[in-house]
Amino acid sequence: MRTIEEAKALIESLRPLQEEPADGYIFPCPRCGHSRMDEKPVRNALSRYADVYICNLCGMDEALQDAKGKPPLPLNEWGMVRGFDEDERN
Numbered sequence: 001m002r003t004i005e006e007a008k009a010l011i012e013s014l015r016p017l018q019e020e021p022a023d024g025y026i027f028p029c030p031r032c033g034h035s036r037m038d039e040k041p042v043r044n045a046l047s048r049y050a051d052v053y054i055c056n057l058c059g060m061d062e063a064l065q066d067a068k069g070k071p072p073l074p075l076n077e078w079g080m081v082r083g084f085d086e087d088e089r090n
């Protein structure tokens with residue numbers, strides 16, 4: 001398991017690729033891991049907790065949890081970070 005700081009750096013390294021997709025590849029949402037990102041970065045949501053675009057469902061979820069006074073999903077439990085951890089274990 002990565003620290004929050006490591007996870008944040010990993011997640012935020014995605015932002016330039018979201019804005020300038022190499023070969024037009026649209027990365028899945030870093031938070032939930034689902035391929036439901038709009039190809040236009042600005043049509044997605046900006047996370048409140050990391051400088052990165054997330055899908056609109058995750059954007060709504062962050063807002064809802066925040067409104068309920070619940071703590072956010074820790075950055076080291078985001079789909080993208082878990083995916084990296086699994087790759088390293090295999």
Ligand SMILES: [Zn+2]
Binds near residue numbers: 029032055057058
């Ligand atoms: Zn998402």
